[in-house]
Amino acid sequence: MADRLTMPQTAMPAAGVRTPSADIYAPQWRNFMFVAPFLFFFTTLLVFPLLWGMWLSFHKADTFSSGNFIGLGNYVRLFHDKVFLQSVWNTFYFVLLTVPTLALLGLFLALCLNRRTRTAAVLRTLFFSSSVLSVTIVTLIWRIVFIPNVGLLSTIYGWFGATAPAFISDPSLAMIGIAIATIWWCIGLPMMLFLSALQQIPQDIYEAAALDNASRWQTLRSITLPSIKRTFILVVIIQIVLQFQLFGQAWLMTRGGPNNLTKPIVLYIYDTAFRRWDLGLGAAASEILFILILIAAMAQYLVTRSRGDQT
Known part of the structure; x- marks a missing residue:
């Protein structure tokens, strides 16, 4: 009985109170395993090639070799x-042709098709289908469409006794032809982003x-456009990044011609x-392209943000 009285008594936790785990303050390195596959x-696919490209430039x-510094x-x-230098100008010209058109036309289509009708649903599907x-x-x-003499455009012009523009071979129209094809191809994404933003506005x-x-104009100017301002900025930045990377359309439609007037960076x-095997020069050109995309996207973001703060 005396031994039982002299035994040390341990404090019992109060009812309903959870005791902390013994390793609650241990380093949480195991959480790294959740993001390790992504990292x-x-x-491997982004950071290392970027640094390797900088080194190669x-x-x-x-x-066969990295050569001399x-x-x-x-x-x-x-x-x-x-x-x-011509390819840099060509790329900027293409971006100026496509980005404003994609943003404004995508907004226009979203405003027209933001209705809960079967016709609007079918048209949304049709406009988005080209994106896939x-x-x-x-x-x-x-x-x-553009092929001379026998193409669809030439056939339509022929019905009226006119000659179709040579969008592939004419030096002044070749980049415009590529821009038209690109706008038709990419219009689905801006339209869907604007539709999503419009449907988030409270009725x-x-x-x-x-x-x-x-009036409708007052509603558009005072309610709709301010509500989707951030989406408009997002669409413009996404399209700047995408259109600066023009390659497939120019290669498959004109091979960069005529006279390198449609050759992008x-x-x-x-x-x-990959054709002249001058990897150092190609890496330097890719770094300049990266800087141009970064500057263009950040300038657009900062200018639009400063205008929004002033209003």
Whole structure:
């Protein structure tokens, strides 16, 4: 009995109180295992090639060796290369043709098709269906449309006794023809993004505007456009990043011609690195393309954001 009284008593937890686990303050390194697969592929397929490309751009490299370190020599060669400078202009010209058109036309289609009717649903499907096609199918369709004399466009013009524009062979129209094919191909994504944003706007706001006898233009300017401002910025940035990477349409429709007037930067990189095997020069061109995309996207974001803050 005395031994039982002298035994140390341990404090019993109160009812309903959970005691902390012994390793609650242990390092949570095991959480890393959940993101390890993603980090592996992200590092292998994105970070490592980016760093390797930067390293190659400072070397005289070919397929078989990294060559000697030449510093900024590849970049100096690029800015003395008229074909590269022409490809930079071609890319900017293509972006100016496609990005504003895709943003504004996508918004227009979304406003027109933001209705719960069967006709609107069918039209949304039709406009989005082109987005699932491959670039090969898209260029094949538009080559059939643009082909001189026997193409669909020439046939339609022939009905009226006119001559169709030579969108593939005319130097002043070739890039416009590629832009038309690209807009037809890519219009589905901006339209769906704008439709998603429009459907998130509360209907109570529109009902209140209707009670105040607001016109459609006033409703669009004061309610709809401010509500989808962030989506508009997102669409523009996405399209800038995508259209700067023009390659398949230019390669399959015109091969960069005539006279390199439709050769974009990515096609120049392909010709330089994988046809002429000058990997150092191609890597330098790819780094310049990366910087141009980054500057264009950030400038668009900052300008649009500053305008939004002022309003």
